[in-house]
Amino acid sequence: MAQQVAAFTDTYLPTVNGVTYTIKSWRDRWQQLGRRMDVVFPKTRRYDPTPTEFPVRSVPFPLYDGYRLGTPRIPSGVTDVDVVHAHTPFAVGLAALRLKRRADVPLVASYHTPSGEYAPYLSPSRHLTSSLRAVTEAYERWFYDQADLVLTPSITTRQHVLDTIDVSTPVRAISNGVDVEFFRPVDATDFRRRYDLGLEGERTLVGYTGRHGYEKELTDLLAAVDGLEREFGGTAAVAADITVVFGGDGPARADLEERAEGIDADVRFLGFLDREELPAFYSALDVFAFPSPVETQGLVALEANACGTPVVGVDSGALSETVVDDVTGYNYREGDVADFRRSIVAALDEQGRLEAGCLERRSEVDIATVIEQLRGIYEGL
Incomplete structure (x- = not known):
């Protein structure tokens, strides 16, 4: 029985986006079941972690405002894991891959972001954008092929991972989910x-x-x-x-x-x-x-x-x-x-x-x- 999960992500609180809220919501609900989910993420001075959140040293990402690059390090407090869950193939995600190998446990990898779509941010020309997209997708293929299972939040994204990224790992679509007790019609x-x-x-x-x-x-x-x-x-x-x-x-x-x-x-x-x-x-x-x-x-x-x-x-x-x-x-x-x-x-x-x-x-x-x-x-x- 999977009691302890270690989640690795390149984006987390206080950054506001769908990935952050998904990880936070999954962690909270998982721990409400009496189990544990550690989260490893890039450190920022604007957020105070809880005992099961592990920030790693990071630097600002100069080409995309609001993001930080964390070091691919496994914090000493992350131990005795049953499953590793990577929410990114980059930076901190590489630590997830290292932990999978070191602890000899399964690796689940969520595909949250079509990274190739962000190539124009990093490239001044259409030709270089196309080349960078190809390199990014080749890297993603390598990373996700190291996982035991890839999760996507929609069937459409599953087909993208299978057809465009062309991974050989099994891919399953599972919604990120919404807290319908919180998100409901209210008096505005x-x-x-x-x-x-x-x-x-x-x-x-x-x-x-x-x-x-x-x-x-x-x-x-x-x-x-x-x-x-x-x-x-x-x-x-x-x-x-x-x-x-x-x-x-x-x-x-x-x-x-x-x-x-x-x-x-x-x-x-x-x-x-x-x-x-x-x-x-x-x-x-x-x-x-x-x-x-x-x-x-x-x-x-x-x-x-x-x-x-x-x-x-x-x-x-x-x-x-x-x-x-x-x-x-x-x-x-x-x-x-x-x-x-x-x-x-x-x-x-x-x-x-x-x-x-x-x-x-x-x-x-x-x-x-x-x-x-x-x-x-x-x-x-």
């Missing part, structure tokens, strides 16, 4: 007042929260709402003034703010939101808009759905699967801003029906179900 009146968003019915709120990265294509959201009221204003769907609300932060924020000043729409940037505020944020929105084509699942989309908020997401990557078209929201064609705009209006027009579809699917993404699946996977190995 206080949230609206605190951020001056008006009371329910006074304004139509379309929003996004998460990392403001260039790869998220958030400028498409601004383009979609630019002139939306001119085209659809006065219709049943767009009966109130529209405000676009961005929660979160990231390297693209300054450019987004500059772009927002030149469009015909009210746009608000709320900055980083405390996690306790997120259910109210999602509940306040009429539609959650998600144009990112690089998601391996799109955890914020599931969180929004769990709060009863329909999602309009790009029909690309895992969002094609995460957003159940005409049930929990709508998909739109990648790069087609007009289709994005029409889909937002359709979601507003069908908001009540889509909300019911979202709430009916809550049990399917419940993290309690995911942890039970994870327990079976660990013990099966």
Whole structure:
């Protein structure tokens, strides 16, 4: 029976992203079962670890703001493990591979991020980007082939790992899961007042929260709402003034703010939101808009759905699967801003029906179900 798991990750608290929250949620739930999950992660002065969290020496990653590179070191406190779980193939993930070999235990490796999609950040030319993507995928193939099992958060990502990365290790899709006890419809009146968003019915709120990265294509959201009221204003769907609300932060924020000043729409940037505020944020929105084509699942989309908020997401990557078209929201064609705009209006027009579809699917993404699946996977190995 798998009692103790050692998880290794290149991103952890206080960094805000889907990987961080997944690891934290899995760890908390695993330890609620009376078992132990150590977490090894890059050290930062902004976070005080608990006794089962082990920071390793790290340096800032100069090419991607907000990330740190940890040393591939196995902390002395990580002992007597039954399973090693790597949430990254890089840096700290190499320590997971070393521990697997040293302790002679199974290695599970989660594929959270299509690393090749970040090649443009590191390369000044299209040719070099293509070469860097090829090198990255070759490295990922080598790393994941050392694992006993690869986990992906969606079927779409599983096919990417099998077809593009071309690993020989077995690959299984398992959702990251959502804490549906926490993410649920709540009264958002206080949230609206605190951020001056008006009371329910006074304004139509379309929003996004998460990392403001260039790869998220958030400028498409601004383009979609630019002139939306001119085209659809006065219709049943767009009966109130529209405000676009961005929660979160990231390297693209300054450019987004500059772009927002030149469009015909009210746009608000709320900055980083405390996690306790997120259910109210999602509940306040009429539609959650998600144009990112690089998601391996799109955890914020599931969180929004769990709060009863329909999602309009790009029909690309895992969002094609995460957003159940005409049930929990709508998909739109990648790069087609007009289709994005029409889909937002359709979601507003069908908001009540889509909300019911979202709430009916809550049990399917419940993290309690995911942890039970994870327990079976660990013990099966």
